[in-house]
Amino acid sequence: MLFLGLGIVLLALKYLEVGPVAAWSWWIVLSPFALAVVWWTWADWSGYTKKKAMERENVRKQARLDRQREQLGLGTRKSGRR
Known part of the structure; x- marks a missing residue:
């Protein structure tokens, strides 16, 4: 660009x-x-273009999951805990 x-x-x-x-x-x-x-x-x-698109999509997906967990009162998942 x-x-x-x-x-x-x-x-x-x-x-x-x-x-x-x-x-x-x-x-x-x-x-x-x-x-x-x-x-x-x-x-x-x-594959640079596809990689960047996948990274953006993964960030959006994680943000959506975090919002849904917060709305359910579960909080965000900490790394290392399952």
Whole structure:
């Protein structure tokens, strides 16, 4: 997402001819978009995206379980106790 944001900012600066970016080559200005594509391809290929999604889901699941235990008056489960 960082590469995409940087690409949009550089594209706007180049289009509006602001500052030193106006003199830069279009290849330099558009390179963050290529880096974003490479990053997303790697993230999908390596499983990074799926791992992060699973981590978010596990945090949401644990929070829901903790809320339900609190509502039942059981408190949260301590590690080491079963």
